[in-house]
Amino acid sequence: MTGTEPGAVRPARQLLAASVGNAVEWYDWYAYTYLATYIADEVFPKSADDSLVPLLSTFAVFAVGFFMRPVGGLLMGAVADRRGRRAALTVTILMMGASSLLVGVTPTYAAAGLLAPVVLVLARLLQGLSVGGEFAASTTFLVESARPGRRGLFASFQYVSTTAGQLLASGVAELLVRLLDDGQMHGWGWRVPFWFGGVLSLAGFWIRRGAVETRGAAAREERPGLFDALRSHPRASLLIAGITAGGTLAYYTWTSYLPTYAELNADVSKGDALLAGTCSLAFFGLLQPVGGRLSDRWGRRPLLLFFGLGFAVAVVPLLHALDGSFTTLLLVQLAGMVLLTGFTSISAAVNAEVFPARVRAAGIGFPYSLTVALFGGTAPYVGTLFKDIGHAGLFPWYVAVLCLASSAVYWRLPETAHRRLET
Known part of the structure; x- marks a missing residue:
């Protein structure tokens, strides 16, 4: 293990810090996927006169998030290597919370015109940056937190928490669709999961504050370059x-x-x-x-x-x-x-x-x-x-x-x- 004395690390707390935060990250990511049709109807209406709207729609829904993930992996990975894993994990979950809230308050095209898809694109950029950085930081944090002979077990919680976030997003979306009529879903219902995601991000941030850094100060002083x-x-x-x-x-x-x-x-x-x-x-x-x-x-x-x-x-x-x-x-x-x-x-x-x-x-x-x-x-x-x-x-x-x-x-x-x- 790097950077900490073995006795200082509480494995259960380390697992919780990485897993809960990662689940929240993926909840926010997948909530957008499950509610994309409602978002598209309100932010990228087919009747829009501006020819830029369908172009921005395609860019936002299909490309932006995945495009930013490698950038997030590089930038947040560098933060984790230079400032510590916990610092990077804190930044990624706050970014995801901010992007989730930004999706939740995105204006409709009817209210704000072209500004609406621009805001959504920015939110999706931030989501992709966060998710890419999350994998880099949480992977290293989980594996470095493990005791000898347990690295595989600890690493497996990366996908345990990813799956939990996906299931939670699916469940919340399904519940809203069942409880609200179509007009309510298009009016305000689709925003609720993103507001909820912002609250979850604060909870994840609080849990991660108590995690033990796995890379010591001496190692972080090396300050490796971005590439x-x-x-x-x-x-x-x-x-x-x-x-x-x-x-x-x-x-x-x-x-x-x-x-x-x-x-x-x-x-x-x-x-x-x-x-x-x-x-x-x-x-x-x-x-x-x-x-x-x-x-x-x-x-x-x-x-x-x-x-x-x-x-x-x-x-x-x-x-x-x-x-x-x-x-x-x-x-x-x-x-x-x-x-x-x-x-x-x-x-x-x-x-x-x-x-x-x-x-x-x-x-x-x-x-x-x-x-x-x-x-x-x-x-x-x-x-x-x-x-x-x-x-x-x-x-x-x-x-x-x-x-x-x-x-x-x-x-x-x-x-x-x-x-x-x-x-």
């Missing part, structure tokens, strides 16, 4: 990209795009698709600590290869097995979640074990977030594109090939589970 990780460790940066590419594509395919894929290609009803997605996400969250603990015992490479080779072999038959029934969709999703756990439960630990503490956060943050933006963030669009050109069956092969490519990286990856974390 030191890329300059000093180019191979490690490429390694992060290779580790992440197949995993992020599979993750976004299974957790975000699969319900839509099932609707488009297997005539599954929207209600069944959403229910199956919610059930499988809850199952997925429970699996993460199991995967993390297994990796502490057996190593990182076996789980990564279980994921990569398993997905490469199984994704095509699994997606082709969809037949329109809820049961089949649920079983397909659950099977994919089991395989996916081999990656998600330990990706934070693997990434952190690649870099020394001096540049660990920035070293992880930029290549990871850039790879997510290139492959994970584009998964729904690539899948839809294949459908539009009449070759929907190519999308599973695209996922399989990328998972196979990452498996080649996993095969040559040095085993790091039982090494001392480099400082």
